[in-house]
Each structure stands twice: as structure tokens, then as C-alpha cells.
Amino acid sequence: MFAVSIANYWIKSAVAPATLERKELVYSTLFVHQQYQHYGHELNQIHFLFDQLPFTLHKGRNCIKIMEIAGKKFVVKRFGRITLANRVIYRCFRKSKARRAFDNANTLRKKGIHPPMPVGYLEINDRLTLRTSYFVSEYQPGQRLTHLPSCPHDTRALLDALGEYVFRLHQHGVFHRDLNPGNVLYQRDLDGQFSFSLLDNNRMRFERATSRARVKNLDRLSLSIDALAQVIQRYAELSGLDAFDIMREALCFHHIDLERRRFRAQLKIKLGWN
Numbered sequence: 001m002f003a004v005s006i007a008n009y010w011i012k013s014a015v016a017p018a019t020l021e022r023k024e025l026v027y028s029t030l031f032v033h034q035q036y037q038h039y040g041h042e043l044n045q046i047h048f049l050f051d052q053l054p055f056t057l058h059k060g061r062n063c064i065k066i067m068e069i070a071g072k073k074f075v076v077k078r079f080g081r082i083t084l085a086n087r088v089i090y091r092c093f094r095k096s097k098a099r100r101a102f103d104n105a106n107t108l109r110k111k112g113i114h115p116p117m118p119v120g121y122l123e124i125n126d127r128l129t130l131r132t133s134y135f136v137s138e139y140q141p142g143q144r145l146t147h148l149p150s151c152p153h154d155t156r157a158l159l160d161a162l163g164e165y166v167f168r169l170h171q172h173g174v175f176h177r178d179l180n181p182g183n184v185l186y187q188r189d190l191d192g193q194f195s196f197s198l199l200d201n202n203r204m205r206f207e208r209a210t211s212r213a214r215v216k217n218l219d220r221l222s223l224s225i226d227a228l229a230q231v232i233q234r235y236a237e238l239s240g241l242d243a244f245d246i247m248r249e250a251l252c253f254h255h256i257d258l259e260r261r262r263f264r265a266q267l268k269i270k271l272g273w274n
Helices: 034-043 046-052 084-092 097-110 152-171 211-219 225-239 243-271
Strands: 002-005 010-014 025-033 055-059 063-069 072-079 118-125 130-138 174-176 184-188 194-198 204-206
Touching: 025 034, 025 097, 034 063, 034 118, 046 063, 046 072, 046 118, 046 130, 072 097, 084 130, 097 118, 097 130, 097 204, 152 174, 152 184, 152 194, 152 211, 152 225, 174 211, 211 225, 211 243, 225 243
Parallel strands: none
Antiparallel strands: 002 010, 010 025, 025 118, 055 063, 063 072, 072 130, 118 130, 174 204, 184 194
């Protein structure tokens, strides 16, 4: 049955216990944005239908697929590989990744920043732990920053626009903790203007924009040196910061991050985690 939370404008669906793998009793809880409440029944079936969905956008630790309902496309992300400790933590103490993605996307929209429209999230729990969770958003066409335009002039225009976009994020106190090219979607309108949209929004901070936080976040873009310099140049013009200082600190953070990753990789080999 459905119960409407008037205060938050979400629809909460509490579904009766279902018998799934190993005959264990689990519970599913669905939250749907009020705008999409008429899709509630179909969204409630995601856990059972997900593996049969034919269109896969990404398959790894998490899996992302396209789901069509009445001719409308949605993107469904299943968060997987949760350790036992995190399953307990997400069930009892912290929001699940799917819920954080949903909440953060709504916070972004309130700030005038437009990620793909958040539709809802589904959590599959047993009595003590979170089994898995799903985040659903509207499908949004576009190109990821991993694929830059082939024309050098268009690439420069895109990178300038990206510098403006990241500056706007920081002005609103938005710091995406995984701001890599695969998590930034861009489109170009008929007038040649670029627009951007953030993906994978479960890892995000909303805080005051200090110089250190700005530079560290810019470094997460993981672009080539020349591309990053172009973005930083435009960012510096808008922020009043010195482009050379930003670039120097960004390279410093980049080097530290590489060393940290090498150390983690070596540690995993020594512990036999590979």
C-alpha cells in the first residue's frame, strides 16, 4: 500500500515481506518522488526485473541499466558488493548509497543545478542488514567528458564552459567527491552553448568553498594537463584566484593521490586481496 509523506513530498511504499534467494525473509521499501507516483507499481518490481533488463550502460562493482515504462526511459543503478559491516551500518546508522544519491540530486535541484531528474530509490533489507539498493533517475541524453569533441575549437569552448560550471558548483558549496570525466555529462544546444549534468551523486559534500577545497576538487577532474590548464584558466578568471597557483597545487594533489593509489594496490597484493 502507499502512504504519502506530505511534509517531504515523497511517496513511501511499504511492501509486504517477500521470499527471495535462500528462502530468507526480506523487506523492500520504495520512495518515489511525488511527480512519478503513477510509476510506483513498476518501480516496486525493480529488484525482481533488474537482471532481465536488456540495456546495460555500465557493469562493474555497481550495475547501471535502462528501464522503459510506458515508453519513458529511466536509468536504474544497483549498488552492489556491500561488506557485512556496511550492510549493518547502512541498515541501522547511515543512509544507503541509493538514498544519498536521491537526496543529493534533490538538493542540487534546489540550488538551481540540474542533474538527471531523481525518480526514487528502493532498498532491500532483512531484519538487521541492507541487502542492496537501487537508485532511479530519468534518462538524460548526452556525452560524457571521457569523449571530448574532435574539433580543437569546440574542445576549447567545452573546457571554458566546464570551468564556468565547476566555479558555479563551488559558489553553491557543491563538492562532488568523484568528479571524474565519467561522472560529468554534457550537451550542446542549437546555439552552440554547452550545459552539464552531474552523475553518481551519492558521494557529495555541501560546504563552504575554501581555496584548498576548490583546488582539490578541480584535480578530481583527471583531465590531461593541457585540458586541466584550460579549465583552471577560465575558473581563475571567474574566481579571482591565480591560475598558476591553482595548477601548481592541483598537480601536487594529483601526485599525492597517485602515490596513495600505488600504496593501496601494493597493500592489496601483499594481503592477497587481488
